[in-house]
Amino acid sequence: MKLKNTLGIAVGSLVAASSMGVLAQGQGAVEVEGFVNEYFTDSSRNYAHDEGSEYGGSIGYFLTKDVELALAYGEYHSLNGDSALGNKDIKGSQTDLKALYHFGEPGAGLRPYVSGGFAHQSISNTVAGGRNSSTLATVGAGAKYYFTEMFYARAGVDALYNIDQGDTEWQAGVGVGLNFGGAAPVVAAAVVEPEPAPVVEEPAEIVRVELDVKFDFDKSQVKEESYTDIKNLADFMNQYPQTTTTVEGHTDSVGTDAYNQSLSEKRATAVRDVLVNQYGVGGERVDAVGYGESRPVADNSTADGRAVNRRVEAAVEAEAK
Incomplete structure (x- = not known):
């Protein structure tokens, strides 16, 4: 529960920081986010509950105004496992590296996205009471809503394909974050030819x-x-x-x-x-x-x-x- 309290403080800090001012989105921007995912597990690792929660945070960098490279880390909670020794509290974490492509123009408002990448998952107290490490391929989709140029909320769904075990798991989550602005979007200005100055004939002397x-x-x-x-x-x-x-x-x-x-x-x-x-x-x-x-x-x-x-x-x- 200590992590939940910490996340609540972080979310409050993000909301407060958004009042500091408006920063331009775009290429070079950095986004930090706190998130909560509902984790829907497979059935091959003998979980007593087929779902749990993941709490974590991420940091992303916009390579262009639309493409973001993001690194995330989360920890699992509320999972139990069926092992030879009985139900165990499952401890674990997941580290993701993914690319997100955003649709629409930077600025306040809705920006849907699709994502793809890889993750490393490490979980203890699984089938035989030991640690299970897996490499996952991830794809996802969702949307961010920017209340201002700086502050946003996100909702999304990810499919997690376990390359080592050949099965698929899912997670759906929400998050809130801040965008620390990069280059403002360049708007092509219409070239307006100046009107020639009227020829003023001076009165003849x-x-x-x-x-x-x-x-x-x-x-x-x-x-x-x-x-x-x-x-x-x-x-x-x-x-x-x-x-x-x-x-x-x-x-x-x-x-x-x-x-x-x-x-x-x-x-x-x-x-x-x-x-x-x-x-x-x-x-x-x-x-x-x-x-x-x-x-x-x-x-x-x-x-x-x-x-x-x-x-x-x-x-x-x-x-x-």
């Missing part, structure tokens, strides 16, 4: 050059001091050859409308000629137009205001590269 050329009263000649400003406009247009411009001429209010219209056109033409003839801007890219005194930007009643109105204006815009 608009650059602008303006020209404001002033003229003396009743004159259409371009003053020397204005050539630098005209050249800046020409350089810009040569840098951006897709650009065009219109040169606009203006006058103050002194004189008749017709005279001022003609004078404004001459002023516009004079600036155009400098752009085209001196600074190389294509003639097809520059228009000249006069507006006379119709578009003043200052007060024509003052001398300063009239000086501001005697002008030629132009502007060019382009998208910066």
Whole structure:
């Protein structure tokens, strides 16, 4: 009964240990188990009872996520034998080495299995009161239920063929155990091609050059001091050859409308000629137009205001590269 008490403590320890955390099952995992088997004996060794109990434990190692190699040891109890000396308490043990193949995927839930292997059985107080040692071939089937990745319960049946004596015995049992995780199962992840990043076009920077050329009263000649400003406009247009411009001429209010219209056109033409003839801007890219005194930007009643109105204006815009 001491072994039964020890097994009860072991089972309790397994349940308590399962609360420590979840470990991954799979290749490289180790399982330890405590078990109880009901042993159904043959009739050739004169047992008074044709069944008894085996208590023991096992340790297994997963060679793959499905294949486990397990070593078990158990001791027999509650067997009696009929010998020439009378009924005897039969003492014995059995050591198993078997391979188990598990079905299904590792993880919480049910995993059926089949098993096969060999065992060595040693029993005392048999027919002649001596010790009987036998080599057994074993096959079995059962199922494990994993309450968590770590803690499980098992039930199974094994057939034990006695190679030495040529008869077959059976045992059915239950057990509880712990799985100390190995490699987590690899789940193939779908390869998702990243969507190409949207092309964000940055807004084009608009650059602008303006020209404001002033003229003396009743004159259409371009003053020397204005050539630098005209050249800046020409350089810009040569840098951006897709650009065009219109040169606009203006006058103050002194004189008749017709005279001022003609004078404004001459002023516009004079600036155009400098752009085209001196600074190389294509003639097809520059228009000249006069507006006379119709578009003043200052007060024509003052001398300063009239000086501001005697002008030629132009502007060019382009998208910066």
